[in-house]
Amino acid sequence: MAELSKTYDPKTVEPKWYQRWIDNHDFEADANSKKKPFSIVMPPPNITGVLTLGHVLNNSIQDILARRARMQGLEVLWLPGMDHAGIGTQTAVEKWLKKNEGVTRHDLGREKFLQRVLEWQDKHGGIIIQQLKRLGCSCDWSRQRYTMDESYARAVAEVFVDLYKKDLIYRGRRMINWDPAAQTALSDEEVVNKPQRGNLYYVRYEIVDQPGKFLEVATTRPETIMADTGVAVHPKDKRYVDLVGKEVWRPMPREKIPVVADDAIDPEFGTGVLKVTPAHDKLDFEIGQRHKMAVIDVLTPDGKINCPAVPELHGLDRFEARKKAAELLEARGLLAKAEPHENNVGFSDRSDVPIEPRLSEQWFLKYPKTKEALAVVKRHIIRFYPKHWEKVYEQWINNIQDWCISRQVWWGHRIPAWYRRNSGTVEAGVSPAGKEKQPGTAAATEEVRVQIGSPGEGWRRDDDTLDTWFSSWLWAFETMDEKTRKKFYPTSALVTGPDIIFFWVARMIFAGLEFKPGKTKKIEDNIPFHDVFFTSIIRDKQGRKMSKSLGNSPDPLDLIDKYGADGLRFGLLRIAPSGQDIRFDEKQIEEGRNFATKLWNVSRFRQMHGPSSAESKLENLSIYAIEVLARLNETIDSIERGYRDYEFNQIAQRLYDFIWSDYCDWFVEAAKTEIFSEDESRKKSALAVMDYVLSAIVRLLHPFMPHITEELWSLLGLGEGSIQFATPPKKIALKDVDLAKRKLVAAIYETVQAGRNLRALAKIPSNQKAKYALRSNQKGLESEQETITRLLNASEVILDPKFQSGAGTPIATTALGEILLIVDVDLSAERERLDKEIAKVEADLRIVESKLGNKSFVDRAPRDVVELNRHRQKNYTEQLAKLNEARAKL
């Protein structure tokens, strides 16, 4: 057994063990194993990503589950991988190219650009994998997958073809969310609403057959007036009922447009008149459809005005054009007023610019198996933890819309659709599904084929790629080969953030149910996972989300350097409640580190008293040993409940309390009597209990703090082999006669605390021994006298039920009886101190007496004191002591 160093050094210990685990292939899953399976697929981080605290929390939890399962003798597969993150990666590489080489992707062209992405990825990508290793994640790295792996990419394409054949994927010209910065379509989920301050402009539209009379229309977007092809009112709105069917003049460019009646209009809003701009608003588009209005698009893909008929606005950015349009209207006397107005505007989640509703030719997916997917969650075939996310999931599924899956980016899975022109009627240069989707492009003049390989000469492939989530939704099973799937699918648990419940969790459920990768066709064999645990979202001290731009996100690697991976993991887990946000404070990580040190030191203390043994017999148990073993049993129960309910903070807190308080502060301190005893059998018994509990502790703690526990397991020689495969501790059977002694232990501990309190109040310094007397009728207390003396740091504890004390002796009542602090006042020594304190004591007395009214504290009957609660009794004792001091002096 090697000697334990003075302090624990995670910097050397942690990498040492990680390397050893890797070398031993300890994390690799065997699909042929006869053990029961346990599997998790890692939510694949972006290849461009670096480790955040969110990842730390998420992956620590997965690691805890994986390590716990390994200890329980299960065959564990924790499958890691990465996501190609189409838009995100493309943007990152474009930025890099712009900065370093001053070129855009268009300068390079598609093929060369993609080549550069691959090069960039080799150089800068995948950092996060190394970081996860430093955190101690026990993933099967031999099975690491990537959404751009050839086989995975093929599966994505096959799924596309399959769904197309089932008529679930279709191409259509519809209103989509357009990101003018990234210049691509987005799904509804990629749009976040933000309240924005702006103006509501009241614009005057002249009535055609009533010159000089105007209809006022309230709008927030005057820059789209040129695209108006009608105005609409509510059919029952009396103010405008006469105008329905007539025409008004569009202010610019001046043109006649119809007034229609439509139920979708809210008469309460603005003037109750809506300008209908079918090309630039979803609702307007629907109204336009109902009333057969024309569609005029006045915006370019990058969000500039495209309207040569109004040269003042043509070419302007959409926000500049808004101001300019208002000015133009005002100059023409067509702006009645503008008032401040707050409304929600959809922003691109990625680019953080307002999205533009846009009519565009895109690919869509009609979600399969939505009813079934809702049912498996409601019937708890899949369980959500915490449960309340079920409602969020249900609400989304009930309002589900078709998914726009095509993206106008180059980096990603290219859509397996092919086009061939039927004749020469289509003008050259306009791609059928490319980024330029001007209304009016004739798509009917071409043939479409959806298949993996090219149909032959003359066919050109769709330029677009698929939404990254369209590949991620297959992650639970396309990352596995046939044999692995047979053993490990459905996976046991999914650990992820609630922010991707729609993006990923729900869609994976659809995919599992639709593609049925399981060993039978039964639903329960095809769900992607049994349990879903939604982690907390980590915020900063002020409650803000962690973000790069705010700079409030600490680098986990820095934290690991400072506190160790184990300290970081434990500190974070201990404060991670389920289903609520975490407010992060580095202090909490420091506590994790301190806890590791505490464990290290108590182990060091044990090791100083000779070698540990894994199989020492527990016999001649002291009452303190019984107490700590009973508490260990309770801890094991509590931890089991914690794992069952995914309450990781509860597990961590329980371990913290048990180790620090029950084991270190009470048991080890009490056991020192035996450990330092001349009686070898008593010493042996105490050390055996220490070993037993220590062995249990490190095993219980191992999933949370894998490195230090392995180090201690090995250094102390607590068991054979790696702790990773050691069985978790089971509860020890304690006899009822033994358990009956717990009451006595509790009484002793209470008495010790009361006695320490007395000495503190009497101002006896911690390093001085104090003298006590214990008036108790408890039998068999003599055998505990030594330990009580030790715990009280006493020179002597007199056991005498009839002990007579002088008046004013500080006293406390406990379950054991009465404990008295015997102060031998050496007047000459104490005189000076008393002189100094006398004034303070007198002041205190006045306060006490005023609080008690006229009744003097000292006159209170002792019988009352016994009945007072402990808190007040302490005050009484304190004041009594002070009174006596004062009296003696006076």
Place this chain on the structure above:
RNA sequence: GCGCGCUUAGCUCAGUGGUAGAGCGCUUGCUUCACACGCAAGAAGUCAGAGGUUCGAACCCUCUAGCGCGCACCA
């Protein structure tokens, strides 16, 4: 507008029908033979507010207020 959370010590949060808890911070004492990343003691709370159920409510129910989140609306 609909839905989901939250409100407990100065701070961050546990608790969940039966005497209000932890860590940090604060006060006091202590380098006592594992640990100052420590030990011991202490102060500190109208458990958001109002009703109700109950022998008993921080906990269960109803309402109110404030904060946060999701969805919808968003001319």
